[in-house]
Amino acid sequence: MKEKPLVEVRFHGRGGQGAWTASLLLAQAGLKESKYIQSFPAFGPERAGAPITAFTRISREPIRIHSSIYEPDLIIVLDQTLLGPQVLEGVKDDSKLLINTNLKPSEIKDKLQKSLEVWVVNATELALKILGRPITNTAMLGAIVKASEIVSMESIHQVIKERFTGRLRDQNLELVDIAYRTVTKDD
Numbered sequence: 001m002k003e004k005p006l007v008e009v010r011f012h013g014r015g016g017q018g019a020w021t022a023s024l025l026l027a028q029a030g031l032k033e034s035k036y037i038q039s040f041p042a043f044g045p046e047r048a049g050a051p052i053t054a055f056t057r058i059s060r061e062p063i064r065i066h067s068s069i070y071e072p073d074l075i076i077v078l079d080q081t082l083l084g085p086q087v088l089e090g091v092k093d094d095s096k097l098l099i100n101t102n103l104k105p106s107e108i109k110d111k112l113q114k115s116l117e118v119w120v121v122n123a124t125e126l127a128l129k130i131l132g133r134p135i136t137n138t139a140m141l142g143a144i145v146k147a148s149e150i151v152s153m154e155s156i157h158q159v160i161k162e163r164f165t166g167r168l169r170d171q172n173l174e175l176v177d178i179a180y181r182t183v184t185k186d187d
Contacts, residue, residue, distance in 0.1 A: 006059040007150045008069045012087045013078035016048035018137030022076070023054035025141060025163065029155035030058035038063050051082055058150055074098065074148050078123070078136050083108070091116055098147050098183070100124055100136050105186035119147040121183040130175045138172040142179030153180060 009026065013019030020041040027039035036059045043052040055069045071090040077083055077099040088097075095116045099108060100123040109118045123139035138160060145153050153176070160172050 004073065005061055006057060006063065006065075007073050007148070008071070009056040009058075009074045009076060009144075009148075009150070010069045010072040011054040011056070011076045011078065012082050013052055013054070013137075014048075014082070015043065015050045015052050017078045018135050019052055019076075019078050020054045022078070022137035022140050023056045025137070025156070025159050026144060026151065027056045027058065028159045028162075029141075029151040030056075032155040032158050033151060035060060035151075036063050038066075042068060071095075074144070074150070076140055076144065078140060083111075088112065088114060096147055098140070098143055100140060105184060109186050117185060119143065119183055119185045121179050123179060126175055126178055126182070130171050130178070139175045139179040142176035143183035145176075146180045146183045147185065153177075 011019040011023050023039045027037040030037045038057040041052060041054045057063050071092055073095060075097045077087060080099055080101040083099060091114055097116055098119040101120050102122045103120060105118040105120050108120060121143040123136035124134050126139045127134055127136050141156050145151060145156055156176055157173060160176060161169060164172050
């Protein structure tokens with residue numbers, strides 16, 4: 001993603017998957033790079049498993065927008081069952097989609113009938129292998145860095161080291177790095 005003054009990221013996940021935490025960690029990584037940030041969720045009293053949305057803005061200049069993100073530069077989907085018209089709402093010609101799936105980018109793109117760049121990573125499989133749980137948020141952060149370069153991997157590593165300790169810190173650092181290496185995009 002070429003450097004834009006303001007990058008808007010919209011996360012779609014289910015309660016308990018860590019979409020809101022991923023949004024927050026991405027924003028904190030932007031802050032490490034002296035950028036202006038916003039991060040906030042949109043959910044009500046839903047139970048675990050209910051769809052949630054989270055938003056992140058990262059900018060080189062002060063952010064004067066205080067609303068949900070309606071035309072995202074990057075759409076992050078933590079659960080492929082959520083992929084549908086609502087998730088793709090507001091897609092622009094240069095928007096990117098990053099989805100946690102075991103499908104190939106071309107398979108996702110064929111289903112969408114939209115002209116946007118599609119990136120895929122099997123974050124669930126990676127998280128199960130490394131964490132022993134299907135918590136995909138940190139894997140998605142590694143994939144976000146590769147797909148967009150809106151923050152550096154060094155900044156992501158810093159926020160993970162601050163957020164987690166001990167074995168969990170080491171596992172999440174490994175998860176981020178493997179997701180960065182294994183995320184793929186359509187041709």
